[in-house]
Amino acid sequence: MTDTTSSRRVAVVTGGARGIGLAIGQWFLAHGHQVALLDNDRATLEATGRTLAQPDRVLTVNCDVSDPAQVDAAAHAVVARFGRVDALVNNAGVAVFKRVAETSFADWRAVLGTNLDGAFLCTQAFGALMVQAGGGAVVNVASISGLRASTLRVAYGTSKAALIHLTKQYAVELGNAGVRVNVIAPGPVETEMAKLVHSVAIRSDYYDAIPLGRYGSVEEMANTVGFLCSDAASFINGQVIAVDGGFDAAGVGLPTLRRGLPSERAAEAAHA
Template identity: 55%
Template sequence: MSKKTALITGAARGIGLATAKLLAADGWRIAMLDRDTDALHEAIQEVEDAVYLPYDVSDPEQVQAAISDLRSSCGRLDALVNNAGVADFGPIEETDFARWRTVMATNLDGVFLMSQAATPLLKASKGCLVNIASISGLRASTLRVAYGTSKAAVIQLTKQQAAELGEYGVRANCVCPGPVRTKLAMAVHSQDIIDAYHDAIPLNRYGSEREIAEAIAFLCSDKASYVTGQVLAADGGFDSTGVGLPALRR
């Protein structure tokens, strides 16, 4: 019960799983939450002594159940990494309200619900929130009316959390990944898009899941003890260039 505990949502794959592995290697007890129970069951085998939380962050009742399970299993919470998200892209005129709500329910409502439910435990530990937004929340792009808006809202929510929870010693920060070489991205990005990103990103490459996890781990650590309300773009310099990607508009 004395071991520092991190709860990571969307932990069954990608950045979430990479973060779970990294924090576990740093000595944290890890609670892994994902609604994809099959993938979560497989992923949890890769993280020693991890707590299995098969829940959906968009459902208020499931969120309460997850925090209850965490309290019973670990007795404490020192870091909540709100990583769960859905990427559903499409033109504005083809984004009906059902599609909009599906994106918002996980990407924004899930962050709000999980953070609110976890706040008493974070106050007790003087812990931290790390919300995962996106470069799409910092700069507009085509086909991302719901996704980009949800991530921009997460950035603002993070600042609200920092402003209100700071007096309790709780820190809240946000990581905005740029293009990351995940299996999903490589499956849907055409060669034109890959080439365009290479040209537009100052570091001339995609990031890795591990590199994003390193940024998250820093914000969870005591090394960031005086850092709160900040938005960290882990994007190879993509946001600083302001260069559009014509390949994404076709």
């Protein structure tokens, strides 16, 4: 891979202004890609572009991924700037945390509009470019909430579960054209949003429920996405990877029952 603009791979990351999306964009930059960051928060997106300070390699596009016209315009902007698309990461997402009876249809549509419709629209637009070029990779960012039901997540969890199945649908069809489509399901991640909304009690509950006993980092999410977009994952297609420290694997995994396992005894011995 050379450093010429025309030969560098191009990655498109939605929801790229902050958090996991920004970390994914930074992974691609660190691995020689040109990057298009899409986000509907214009001010934060512009600030991110200034911070990255690589105008020759970074394109920022203000885009609401739930709007077909804006997605189409974004695709045209990326092609006009970079001439190709090799990877798409559908990371843009929103959440409404309300009980089922309190969730309005407007809440429902707002969440599914971004989390599900957005991934569909972006994959239609950017996936078509990859098909024309003969290959590429798409990674969708779902959530552990798409694998495990929980309270206050009727819209969010449903959107992420649907996104996981949407991934498999695309993997079956686009795989025939050399475009791989996979999905990650992050568990709790140390983001600014998590720090704002997760109380001490909630964090303690997660620590007890996750075998690795901590939250993931945005870098760990980005590393997994980057791997799935890389040539090292060339035969991985239609898969969901829970990047969650073992949260999903633990199932009911009651903390009380896990006490007394080797790691717990080692910790007790260390503090004896």
